[in-house]
Amino acid sequence: MSRGLVRGAVAALLAIGLTACGGGSGGGQGSDKELTFWMYQDRTPQAGQVIEKIRKDFEAANPGVTVKIVKIPKDDYNTKLGSAVASNSAPDAGILDQPLVSKFALDGTIKEVPAGLINEADYYKGALDTNRANGKLYGLPADQTCVALFYNKKLVPTPPKTWDELKQVAAQVHAADPNIAGMNVPKGDGYGGWMFPAIVHGAGGEMVDDAGKKVLFDQPPAVEALQLWVDLLKSSPRQITDSDKPFENGLAAMTITGPYDVPTIRADFPDLDFGVAPLPYKTEPAGNIGGEDSVVFSTSKNADLAWKWLVFLTNPQNNGQLADALGGFPVNVKAQVVAGGPEQAAFLEQLKVAHARPAVPQWIQINDEIIAPAIESALTGKATAQQALADAAAKTRTLLGWNS
Amino acid sequence: MTAPPLVEQQDLAPGPRGGARRRPVARRRDHLVAWLLIAPALAYFLVFLLYPALSALYYSFTDWNLRSEASWVGLANYTDLLFDDVKYPHFWKSVGVTLQYTLLSVPMTLVAAMVQALLLNAIRRGSNLFRLLLFLPVVTAEAAVGAIWRWLYDPQYGLINSALGLFGIPGQNWLNTPELVIPALAFIATWQCGISMIIYLAGLKGIPGSIQEAAIIDGAGPWQRFWRVTFPMLRPTTFYLVVTGVIAALQVFGLVYVIFSGSGRSVTGGPEQSGLTYVLHLYLFAFRYDAMGAACAMSFILLVFIMIVTALQFRFLKREAA
Incomplete structure (x- = not known):
């Protein structure tokens, strides 16, 4: 009796294991055309409905085609995608984080956009540029986002437009109440490193020239940008800004963050009277860009159909809704922005002057391991802005082999 | 798991020692059942532990980003990790951070x-309740532990700074001052010492009461009894x-990852990489910087290091312990 039970249990376990393995094979086969598309898990139930509607519209417009959408939690997405690519079971197409596009492009994991697929002028330049590697286009943007200046209206009546005004306002706030910091100055970590280029572009500079293989973040615009953060620290002590949510709690008068923080602030801090303005600049308005791109994988058997689907996602009819569902702004200049709060105007203005991050495959590593520590050493006074960035640029040149 | 050979089955003839002769077959059947019983665990070991470990060993000699074909680079990953501070600027930093954490957290824990354990062993009533309370930090989800301690260490509202303020000690910016990050993390680990506490408690219960009584009769005070009897036992x-x-401290990951990631923070390991522990560094190379080959090499360097440290402990501490 007990032995029979054991054998039965073992057989059952094996059977379960086998079917589980069998179910894992990738899609894309079958007589009717099936398209597999990977994306992040829905942020809200409404977002799920929007995506479902776009999927049904596409299937109605293309008889015989089924689009299978696989949704994966954002934190696991890159790991799952990497394993799928490694085991030859990548989907036909999928969402891809912007800095990964150049990596995937250069090792042949994703396809180049076919000539004539889109009219490039239909897309925001900054967003489209995040899909370039070696000057070629490897994907279409799906949505875009950026950072801007959030300010506490009680402490800052009119938002600063230039660096000088920014420093002035911050100093005034801190002088009026030494328990309040003028600004939540970014730190020398990966996140601060991501925001830093926006400031550098505001002084007319660039981080790198990837076509010419030149590292430029030791040049005056970048040094001045870092010096700005160092100067701001005088009126923004870290003892105050290192507290939990300093801007939301009214301890910092200004901060730099993105539209993704607006709903949380509204929900958790309903009393905070805040506004959003474009980033202060030195010589020209500028900003950075984030968001998601969409790409077609090299292993896809339905590449033409996959591109058609990606164009469908970014056309003027669908992209406004889709971008809103993904938590960003549309990438198609003709798409209607889903109406939101008064802060939208500032973000949209910012996106017009957005700059894509360098299309260098190792950029995340350079950002985290070289630029972020350099920013931190200047902010803590261990080196001057000039020394820190010169040292970081030298390391980057060696790492990339751009010594010429 | 092959079928039993027929030859041996013919030996089954009952005889004076029939019972003894019957045993081999019965044993063989038992073997089959035993194999079946351990099959799930064995399959788990082979598929999910041994095979990945051997693959990782292979990949540690390659340049691999998870997507394209792995290309053989020999020992380059190992030599670059140890000697190339442009490619891996924070490798030795992460080693230092981890050693510092281990040296602080293990003794404190x-x-x-x-x-x-001594306190729990001494009280008569309510020891179950206190045991539960002291064990709670171990079973609390790591994410919740991280969030709670971020608040406790908060430079503006944190309870720890308020408590220090009662004694006139100025508040610190715990998780943002490089020198304080590792002590702060070690303190959290100490708070989570419940498992060690339970094992010590079991050890205390195992000390025969007669030895303690004999010590009391010999006139030993509580201090002497602890140092001469309890501690040696x-x-x-x-x-x-x-x-x-x-071994656990050298592999610390979850706590650091939770403390230094989350909204508006990034996983780069705290201010000036002061919380960049070895496994966090490894994780970043594996899943953020696309260098799975180097990450595999890091895991084998850690494995060898742990084996050496453990062997040294057995060599020098065990003799003392015996």
Whole structure:
């Protein structure tokens, strides 16, 4: 009796294991055309409905085609995608984080956009540029986002437009109440490193020239940008800004963050009277860009159909809704922005002057391991802005082999 | 698991020692059942532990980004990790951080666990309740632990700074001052010493009451009884806890990852990489910087290091413990 039970249990376990393995094979086969598309898990139930509607519209417009959408939690997405690519079971197409596009492009994991697929002028330049590697286009943007200046209206009546005004306002706030910091100055970590280029572009500079293989973040615009953060620290002590949510709690008068923080602030801090303005600049308005791109994988058997689907996602009819569902702004200049709060105007203005991050495959590593520590050493006074960035640029040149 | 050979089955003829002769077959059947019983565990070991470990060993000699074909680079990953500070600027930093964490957290955890166990062993009533309370930090989800301690260490509202303020000690910016990050993390680990505490408690219960009584009759005070009787009797327990504690501390990851990631923060390991522990560094190279080959090499360097440290502990501590 007990032995029979054991054998039965073992057989059952094996059977379960086998079917589980069998179910894992990738899609894309079958007589009717099936398209597999990977994306992040829905942020809200409404977002799920929007995506479902776009999927049904596409299937109605293309008889015989089924689009299978696989949704994966954002934190696991890159790991799952990497394993799928490694085991030859990548989907036909999928969402891809912007800095990964150049990596995937250069090792042949994703396809180049076919000539004539889109009219490039239909897309925001900054967003489209995040899909370039070696000057070629490897994907279409799906949505875009950026950072801007959030300010506490009680402490800052009119938002600063230039660096000088920014420093002035911050100093005034801190002088009026030494328990309040003028600004939540970014730190020398990966996140601060991501925001830093926006400031550098505001002084007319660039981080790198990837076509010419030149590292430029030791040049005056970048040094001045870092010096700005160092100067701001005088009126923004870290003892105050290192507290939990300093801007939301009214301890910092200004901060730099993105539209993704607006709903949380509204929900958790309903009393905070805040506004959003474009980033202060030195010589020209500028900003950075984030968001998601969409790409077609090299292993896809339905590449033409996959591109058609990606164009469908970014056309003027669908992209406004889709971008809103993904938590960003549309990438198609003709798409209607889903109406939101008064802060939208500032973000949209910012996106017009957005700059894509360098299309260098190792950029995340350079950002985290070289630029972020350099920013931190200047902010803590261990080196001057000039020394820190010169040292970081030298390391980057060696790492990339751009010594010429 | 092959079928039993027929030849042996013919030996089954009953005889004076029939019972003894019957045993081989019965044993063989038992073997089959035994194999079936351990099959799930064995399959798990082979598929999910041994095979990945051997693959990782292979990939540690390659340049691999998870997507394209792995290309053989020999020992380059190992030599670059150890000697190339442009490619891996924070490798040695992460080694230093981890050693510092281990040297602080293991002794602190053991002392706290020992004190808690002694107190629990001494009280007569309510020891179950206190045992539960002291064990709670171990079973609390790591994400919740991280969030709670971020608040406790908060430079503006944190309870820890308020408590220090009562004694006139100025508040610190705990998780944002490079020198304080590792002590702050080690303190959280100490707070989570429940498992060591339970093992010490079991060790205490195992000390025969007669030895303690004999010591009392000989006129030993509580202090002497602890140092001359209890502590020496607990040496095997302490040895076990030191060995397992060091192995766990060298691999610390979850707590650091939770403390230094989240909204508006990034996973780069705290201010000036002061919280960049070895496994966090490894994780970043594996999943953020696309260098799975180098990450595999890092894991094998850690494995060898742990084996050496453990062997040294067995060589020098065990003799003392025995």
